[in-house]
Amino acid sequence: MNLEDLKGIGPKTLQKLNLAGINSLNDLINLEPKEYISLVLNNEIKEEKSLIYVTNVKLAKVTSMSNNAKMIIFSALFNGKNYKFIIFSKEYMTYILGKNKSLYLYVNYVKEKNYFNVHKIFVDKPNDIKVIYKISDISDTNISKLIFEAFNYFKAPKERLPLDIVNKYKFISYKDYLLLKHFPKNNLDLKQVMRRKIYENFFYRNVFYQILNIKNIKDKDIKEFNDNDIFEFVKLFSFKLTNDQEKVSDLILKETKSSKRINMLIEGDVGSGKTVVALISAYANILANYQVAFLAPTVILANQHYNLAKKYIPNTYLLTSNLKKKEKEEILNKIKTEDNILVIGTHAILEDDVIFKKLGLVIIDEQQRFGVLQRSILQKKYPHVDTLYFTATPIPRSLAMTYYGGLDLAIIKDKPMGRKAVKTKLIKDSDLAKIIPFLKERLAANEQIFIVCPLIYPNEDSLLWDISKTKNYFKDLLNVDIGIIHGELKDKEKVEIIRAFNDNEIKVLVATTIIEVGIDIKNATTLILLDANRYGLSTIHQLRGRVGRGNLDSYMFLVSPNLDNERLKILEEVNDGFTLAEYDLKLRGPGEFLSRSQSGFTNQLETDLEKKIYSYAVEDAKEYATKLIANNEVVEYEKILNEINLHEYENN
Ligand code: ADP
Ligand code: MG
Numbered sequence: 001m002n003l004e005d006l007k008g009i010g011p012k013t014l015q016k017l018n019l020a021g022i023n024s025l026n027d028l029i030n031l032e033p034k035e036y037i038s039l040v041l042n043n044e045i046k047e048e049k050s051l052i053y054v055t056n057v058k059l060a061k062v063t064s065m066s067n068n069a070k071m072i073i074f075s076a077l078f079n080g081k082n083y084k085f086i087i088f089s090k091e092y093m094t095y096i097l098g099k100n101k102s103l104y105l106y107v108n109y110v111k112e113k114n115y116f117n118v119h120k121i122f123v124d125k126p127n128d129i130k131v132i133y134k135i136s137d138i139s140d141t142n143i144s145k146l147i148f149e150a151f152n153y154f155k156a157p158k159e160r161l162p163l164d165i166v167n168k169y170k171f172i173s174y175k176d177y178l179l180l181k182h183f184p185k186n187n188l189d190l191k192q193v194m195r196r197k198i199y200e201n202f203f204y205r206n207v208f209y210q211i212l213n214i215k216n217i218k219d220k221d222i223k224e225f226n227d228n229d230i231f232e233f234v235k236l237f238s239f240k241l242t243n244d245q246e247k248v249s250d251l252i253l254k255e256t257k258s259s260k261r262i263n264m265l266i267e268g269d270v271g272s273g274k275t276v277v278a279l280i281s282a283y284a285n286i287l288a289n290y291q292v293a294f295l296a297p298t299v300i301l302a303n304q305h306y307n308l309a310k311k312y313i314p315n316t317y318l319l320t321s322n323l324k325k326k327e328k329e330e331i332l333n334k335i336k337t338e339d340n341i342l343v344i345g346t347h348a349i350l351e352d353d354v355i356f357k358k359l360g361l362v363i364i365d366e367q368q369r370f371g372v373l374q375r376s377i378l379q380k381k382y383p384h385v386d387t388l389y390f391t392a393t394p395i396p397r398s399l400a401m402t403y404y405g406g407l408d409l410a411i412i413k414d415k416p417m418g419r420k421a422v423k424t425k426l427i428k429d430s431d432l433a434k435i436i437p438f439l440k441e442r443l444a445a446n447e448q449i450f451i452v453c454p455l456i457y458p459n460e461d462s463l464l465w466d467i468s469k470t471k472n473y474f475k476d477l478l479n480v481d482i483g484i485i486h487g488e489l490k491d492k493e494k495v496e497i498i499r500a501f502n503d504n505e506i507k508v509l510v511a512t513t514i515i516e517v518g519i520d521i522k523n524a525t526t527l528i529l530l531d532a533n534r535y536g537l538s539t540i541h542q543l544r545g546r547v548g549r550g551n552l553d554s555y556m557f558l559v560s561p562n563l564d565n566e567r568l569k570i571l572e573e574v575n576d577g578f579t580l581a582e583y584d585l586k587l588r589g590p591g592e593f594l595s596r597s598q599s600g601f602t603n604q605l606e607t608d609l610e611k612k613i614y615s616y617a618v619e620d621a622k623e624y625a626t627k628l629i630a631n632n633e634v635v636e637y638e639k640i641l642n643e644i645n646l647h648e649y650e651n652n
Pocket of ligand 2 (some may be wrong): 274516
């Protein structure tokens with residue numbers, strides 16, 4: 001059955017689904033919820049969001065707002081007292097005008113103004129847990145309906161974990177897992193889902209690494225180059241290397257010369273200067289007459305690296321999927337025939353038609369953005385190759401060892417001299433206008449500003465900031481031209497906007513988290529994050545890394561409807577990614593930490609034993625990998641792995 005044959009899917013919905021990468025019933029059912037919210041009925045007045053039951057609903061007033069939305073004010077009885085309620089969406093109008101004199105409301109109380117902010121309305125008592133998908137332009141309710149419908153036509157899948165493991169840990173079956181992850185009735189259901197999900201994440205990943213470890217060649221040719229040439233190369237940069245940059249580069253250079261294959265993860269905080277280390281490693285290979293593939297997760301970042309690298313390494317080429325056919329052919333031909341070249345690019349480098357003549361080193365920047373399978377494509381194709389993985393989202397050492405199945409780990413802790421901490425301040429949404437004079441000062445000083453918001457388009461929860469609402473708001477107040485960038489622009493347009501911002505033609509850039517990784521624009525000193533409470537620590541810290549990359553004072557404003565947020569407060573205090581990671585792991589437990597999800601559920605659900613479930617997966621995986629190889633079943637396993645797409649755990 002095709003997606004468009006499903007009840008409730010017309011051409012418009014189909015198009016929206018396809019845009020979100022959902023092309024089949026299978027895709028729909030394998031969708032990963034972004035968040036679960038608790039809708040357990042609450043009888044107290046709370047500033048955090050919760051579900052309450054109200055009676056005597058009476059409409060008071062409807063006003064239109066600037067962005068076409070409606071503000072609806074009504075009154076109702078809660079716990080025997082009359083309160084004021086506000087909804088910012090006309091979608092819910094019918095509930096209030098209808099005959100429903102009592103309703104279930106998902107609200108938060110705004111203390112200083114003495115009203116309830118209404119986020120969702122239910123006529124009947126909803127399940128204890130609401131599942132959030134955040135698919136742009138389609139409501140979560142609709143997604144749930146479609147998934148429910150899809151299950152009617154879905155053949156019960158075979159258990160994918162080995163049965164003895166399912167029994168050993170009393171996991172729910174795979175079929176139940178799929179069902180309950182979309183329709184958990186209560187916390188217990190969710191706990192079952194989380195246990196299995198966390199375990200699987202570690203298990204499959206480790207089986208994969210184990211197979212790669214066992215099957216891969218441990219040795220490689222010794223690469224020869226002259227240390228003095230490296231010395232001269234490093235002198236070309238306008239700065240002196242930090243101690244850690246030097247230490248890690250030395251280690252890589254030493255191993256480049258040795259006969260042991262390099263398979264190393266380099267963790268370094270945002271702005272610690274990882275790119276130079278990557279370029280030094282690349283240059284050593286070029287000197288030794290080998291080719292280098294340098295992968296970045298986005299076209300924007302690939303372009304940035306390319307523009308930098310070609311200044312220092314002349315035979316550098318850019319390979320992205322938006323090249324013209326002829327350009328692409330030319331580059332593919334160079335890759336096939338020329339020895340010592342540096343190829344920088346996106347996933348396009350991983351395509352089958354890219355055939356390296358003499359690949360010596362693979363560099364994967366922002367490696368957390370690539371799926372496990374993607375990361376290993378070149379290793380499998382060229383088993384002798386050295387591989388360096390770079391990441392700016394540090395994972396505490398203990399967890400990294402189990403998560404990355406035995407990679408070597410190197411850490412860049414120092415920051416370049418003269419770097420100051422980014423001054424981070426939490427402000428209330430309603431106080432946003434108060435920072436405008438400050439922003440004007442920054443602009444007057446010829447500095448630039450990023451403004452990041454969660455949505456591309458407005459959606460059902462229209463209280464959130466979207467791109468055009470944000471642009472309009474700041475345009476009116478700041479009176480400058482404002483550029484926008486988000487994931488649905490064409491690659492060419494993205495590259496052009498970033499170029500214009502980089503060349504200071506645009507002073508203010510409104511963006512989604514698409515700018516989260518890697519972008520290096522020294523003149524941008526201020527970043528405003530709207531609806532900051534929606535993001536996890538590591539994402540916010542990554543975004544913060546977009547400013548403070550030079551020696552200018554820099555600032556981040558975390559704008560949130562509610563200041564009472566432990567996660568955001570810690571960001572005001574702590575500027576170091578490693579400390580934040582440790583804290584975050586403690587706060588949320590390994591499952592959510594690694595999935596970057598913010599549900600706040602796993603930690604609350606996990607007992608100490610449950611928290612450790614991931615660590616058993618490593619041993620189980622070793623045993624299983626050995627068995628697969630002995631029984632010649634590796635190919636079968638890789639089929640399962642393809643379906644699982646481990647990517648989903650890292651890139652939400
Ligand atoms: P990241 O670790 O986030 O990838 P980058 O490699 O992009 O960081 O470096 C951030 C900025 O710091 C760049 O503009 C780079 O030129 C600069 N930089 C890197 N190393 C040093 C250094 N040792 N001294 C001064 N500036 C440096
Ligand atoms: Mg980087």
